[in-house]
Amino acid sequence: VDPHELIRTCRYQTARLVVAEWHGAPLAAGISLADVVATLLTSKTTRALPLSWRGDYDTDRAAAWVRERDKESVVLMVTERRAAAPVGLVILFSASDQDGSDRVDIRLGYLLGESAWGKGLATELVSGLVEWCRSVPRIRSIAGGVGLDNLASARVLVKSGFEPVGSTVDGEQLFELDLSTGSEPMAND
């Protein structure tokens, strides 16, 4: 299976969240995916994301953003189970061709809407993703770049078992979780 197709099958649940490919996510009547994206992407939630993604979104900008993401990545909708409400997005890229092996390395981006911050949901989200990746033997690693001032995201990744491994070309801190070594995330840290 093509790595992109492999990560498109990513779907999991945690205590409070359901996470699955965004086009299949259940939406309230009369609400489009672009409407949801426009709510989740604000100047505050995009501040730590790539430069061209930053700022506030109306439905048209959100619809264009959805089309761009679909061309290059797999995006998962994060839905809070109890409220059945969309609360965030996970953006996954596959990078598997570097050494000719069929192992898949995943690059991770994610965000939660402002009202979902500070409740441990990001840790639950990323830990659930790690668990799903561990269940797929072809996935070798997950990595994500974090801005040096984004201490909350660095903390989320470390709590989910990632380690700082260097800097990205953009001067961000690169965090990686190597799934080939069988190491477990830090317990209760």
Ligand SMILES: CC(C)(COP(=O)(O)OP(=O)(O)OC[C@H]1O[C@@H](n2cnc3c(N)ncnc32)[C@H](O)[C@@H]1OP(=O)(O)O)[C@@H](O)C(=O)NCCC(=O)NCCS
């Ligand atoms: C980063 C983000 C995902 C965090 O979501 P969250 O649900 O609030 O995160 P959690 O509650 O699971 O955990 C945050 C951790 O960081 C800590 N933290 C939060 N703000 C912090 C700060 N300014 N300095 C240091 N630690 C901080 C929290 O205390 C918590 O750690 P703890 O459980 O040990 O106390 C969310 O703020 C977000 O979507 N931001 C915008 C997009 C973004 O930055 N995405 C990541 C790009 S790499």
